[in-house]
Amino acid sequence: MPSALTYPGVYVEEIPSGVRTIAGVATSIAAFVGFAPTGPVDKATTITSFADFQRLYGGVSHDYPMGYAVRDFYQNGGGTAVVVRTYAAPAASETGHLVNGDFKLDAASAGTWAKNLRIRVDTKGITDQTATDVGVSNKNKLYNLTVVVLDDNKNPVTSEQYNLLTSEDTPNRVDRALAGSNLVVLTSTPDKLPSANADAAANKTVWDESAADFSKSSTTLTNTDKLADSGAFWSGGVGDPSTRTGIYALDRVDIFNLLCLAPEGRDGDVPASAYQSALAYCVKKRAMLLVDPPNAWKKVADASGGVDGLGLNGPAARNAAIYFPRVIEADSTRGGMLQNFVPSGLVAGVMARTDVSRGVWKAPAGVDAALSGISGLTVPMNDDENGELNPLGINCLRTFPIIGSVIWGARTMRGANLLGDEYKYVPVRRLALFIEESLYRGLQWVVFEPNDEPLWSQIRLNAGAFMNGLFREGAFQGGSPRDAYFVLCDKTTTTQNDINLGIVNVIVGFAPLKPAEFVVLKIQQMAGQIQT
Numbered sequence: 001m002p003s004a005l006t007y008p009g010v011y012v013e014e015i016p017s018g019v020r021t022i023a024g025v026a027t028s029i030a031a032f033v034g035f036a037p038t039g040p041v042d043k044a045t046t047i048t049s050f051a052d053f054q055r056l057y058g059g060v061s062h063d064y065p066m067g068y069a070v071r072d073f074y075q076n077g078g079g080t081a082v083v084v085r086t087y088a089a090p091a092a093s094e095t096g097h098l099v100n101g102d103f104k105l106d107a108a109s110a111g112t113w114a115k116n117l118r119i120r121v122d123t124k125g126i127t128d129q130t131a132t133d134v135g136v137s138n139k140n141k142l143y144n145l146t147v148v149v150l151d152d153n154k155n156p157v158t159s160e161q162y163n164l165l166t167s168e169d170t171p172n173r174v175d176r177a178l179a180g181s182n183l184v185v186l187t188s189t190p191d192k193l194p195s196a197n198a199d200a201a202a203n204k205t206v207w208d209e210s211a212a213d214f215s216k217s218s219t220t221l222t223n224t225d226k227l228a229d230s231g232a233f234w235s236g237g238v239g240d241p242s243t244r245t246g247i248y249a250l251d252r253v254d255i256f257n258l259l260c261l262a263p264e265g266r267d268g269d270v271p272a273s274a275y276q277s278a279l280a281y282c283v284k285k286r287a288m289l290l291v292d293p294p295n296a297w298k299k300v301a302d303a304s305g306g307v308d309g310l311g312l313n314g315p316a317a318r319n320a321a322i323y324f325p326r327v328i329e330a331d332s333t334r335g336g337m338l339q340n341f342v343p344s345g346l347v348a349g350v351m352a353r354t355d356v357s358r359g360v361w362k363a364p365a366g367v368d369a370a371l372s373g374i375s376g377l378t379v380p381m382n383d384d385e386n387g388e389l390n391p392l393g394i395n396c397l398r399t400f401p402i403i404g405s406v407i408w409g410a411r412t413m414r415g416a417n418l419l420g421d422e423y424k425y426v427p428v429r430r431l432a433l434f435i436e437e438s439l440y441r442g443l444q445w446v447v448f449e450p451n452d453e454p455l456w457s458q459i460r461l462n463a464g465a466f467m468n469g470l471f472r473e474g475a476f477q478g479g480s481p482r483d484a485y486f487v488l489c490d491k492t493t494t495t496q497n498d499i500n501l502g503i504v505n506v507i508v509g510f511a512p513l514k515p516a517e518f519v520v521l522k523i524q525q526m527a528g529q530i531q532t
Contacts, residue, residue: 018458022442022466027257027360027434028352030073031082031287032345033247034066034262035233038113038149039182041087042245044253048081050074055158056182057085058113058149062333066262069345072329073260075373076346077353082256084249087111088233103194105184116150117183118207119219120197126164134164134172141166143193145174147183154208158183167193234264234274238281247281255437257430258351259289260344267340269294272310275320279312282319286433288426291322291413292342298378300385303394307413317413318423319433323347323395325379327371327405340378343397346371350407351430360434361475363410363427363515371397371405390517391417395426410515428512431475439463439508451499459489459506467510477511485510 005011031044037058039045047053053070060067066083073081087110103121107114122144131139144163148156160183165174178186197219200206238261239246250256259282261270275291282289291312297303303324312320323343330336350371351364377397381389386396386408393416395409412429414421423429442462449455467485470476478484488507498505 018461019465020442020445020458020462022438022462024466024470025434025437025441026080026255027430028078028348028355029080029082029256030078030258030260030345030348030352031084031247031250031253031256032066032070032073032260032262033084033238033250034069034086035064035264036066036083036085037061037064038109038111039083039085041085041109042239042243042249044082044084044249044251046080046082046253048079053081053083057083058158060333062331063265064262065266065268065342068329068341069260069262072341072343072345072373073349073352076349076371077356078349079352079356082250082253084247085109086233086239086246088236104186104188105178106187108181108183108185113149116152118148118150119184120146120148120206121194121219122146122196130164134166135170136166136168136172140193141168142172143196147181148207149183150207154205156207160184232264234261234271238274238277247278250281250285256285257287257433258348259287260348261292263292263295263342267295269296272312276311279316279320283316286437287319288430288433289320290344290347291320292344293322293324293326295326295340297324300379300381300388304388304392307392307394312413315414318421318429320413321347321395321411321426322393322413323397323407323409324389325377325397327374327397328376328378329374338375341374343371346374347407359473359475361427361431361513363425365395365407365410365426365515367400367403367406369407370403371407374405377405393419393424410517425514428514431510431512435467435470435508435510438466439506442466443506446504451494451502451504453490455504456489456491456494459504460487463487463489463506463508467508470510475510475513477513483511 039057045056047056050071053059053067057067060071070081070083105119107117123142124144126139126142126144128139131137131142134142136142142164145165147160149158151157160181162177164172165177166172167174175186178184197206233246237246239248241248244251247259259278261274261278263270270292275289279289291310293303294306297306307322326340327343327346328338329341331339347364350369354362354364354369377399381396381398386398389396390409390411393411393413395407395411397405398408399405410426412423412426415424423432443459446455446459464487467487468481471481471484476484486509489504493505493507494503
């Protein structure tokens with residue numbers, strides 16, 4: 001009731017309903033960790049298109065498999081991805097410097113990509129009136145800056161343009177303008193105007209002159225001999241959790257659901273030790289690890305005899321799934337030449353597409369799980385060969401007439417028949433992770449609330465409403481809510497001793513939908529009817 005009743009009349013009081021809606025979390029945010037031609041190192045960056053990856057990380061490049069995996073993800077229906085570029089600097093490696101008088105820039109990230117980094121300073125279009133308009137004392141305090149990265153033919157592939165820069169304290173001050181650059185970092189703020197580059201020589205562009213002529217039309221790096229690409233990374237582990245490098249850079253993002261590790265080279269592998277550490281991290285983050293087959297698996301027997309060597313076993317393997325074989329795609333960086341690629345990006349894209357169209361409880365496999373953008377598989381299989389791998393928990397990629405190439409398996413790495421694990425199937429495990437994460441986030445308000453029946457009833461109300469919503473979407477078995485799920489939170493789950501210890505116990509159960517792996521058709525002839 002109102003705190004004080006002082007005057008005769010009607011008082012209005014709002015009573016809380018106890019409803020705190022639990023929202024389902026995302027299910028198909030894919031994290032990609034590996035090498036890229038350029039981009040920030042050990043920083044988790046969220047992207048929503050392959051164009052974002054091209055702008056930040058250089059797109060596809062023959063020596064960097066991660067770019068192809070991200071491209072495959074978006075070609076197959078992916079929506080949101082998180083990218084972490086790893087880098088293990090070889091000895092004597094450093095970023096490159098661009099120097100123009102007092103004007104000094106560094107390449108924004110390490111790697112040989114910076115050998116093709118150029119800057120150009122000009123004062124075109126700058127007048128006294130321009131200076132007045134931007135609040136600078138005179139036009140000699142203004143300049144334009146162009147930053148580009150060239151391809152092997154000296155054509156710009158990435159560029160940034162900054163106009164009307166100045167060292168004076170205005171919104172156009174150079175350090176403020178360049179703070180958002182993906183290509184360069186300002187290392188010394190010039191006190192005077194950098195020298196404008198001259199026009200290009202006859203029959204030349206401003207970017208394609210010989211190295212000796214760069215001072216005329218543009219400025220190039222001063223220490224290209226010290227630039228190097230990354231050395232081995234995965235062999236040294238998956239990163240450092242204390243400094244959030246490698247996969248642990250993903251600690252900085254709110255959530256990811258699928259983790260793909262890119263090998264260090266086109267024909268390379270992610271070491272088993274790296275996958276083992278990544279799996280432990282996925283268990284902690286309630287995510288699935290998508291495992292690529294080693295390059296040495298050239299036939300079915302290699303896969304059936306080699307899966308144990310990955311060391312992905314025990315209960316944690318419920319959070320991992322392996323897909324075999326590798327795929328064949330046309331490489332746009334090699335004139336359309338057909339080459340082999342890892343399949344994890346494709347699989348992550350199909351999972352994202354299936355989640356949108358059917359839900360996380362639908363197995364990302366079958367005739368609708370088509371693999372777009374590939375030309376074939378490195379190991380074609382027949383039914384008998386597929387039947388050799390499926391009981392081992394190895395998901396096969398198959399090609400069928402008319403249907404094309406599809407995912408033809410939906411088991412976790414605890415899906416071997418011998419194990420009989422309750423999380424044998426990928427959709428069941430992913431649904432459980434989805435429910436766990438959603439309830440974990442949706443019940444944060446419970447902490448420090450009075451631990452008694454009013455709280456328990458609110459928990460039952462809100463968790464039950466969330467589970468009922470999933471039931472109505474078709475996520476569970478059963479014709480009624482009673483058959484499909486339950487939510488328990490009362491004096492039977494939380495004893496007085498639990499209350500004394502500050503514990504409230506919530507038990508949530510659900511009847512998962514399991515995929516129909518084997519369709520058995522029983523056909524019988526009808527015997528002629530005998531008159532009796």
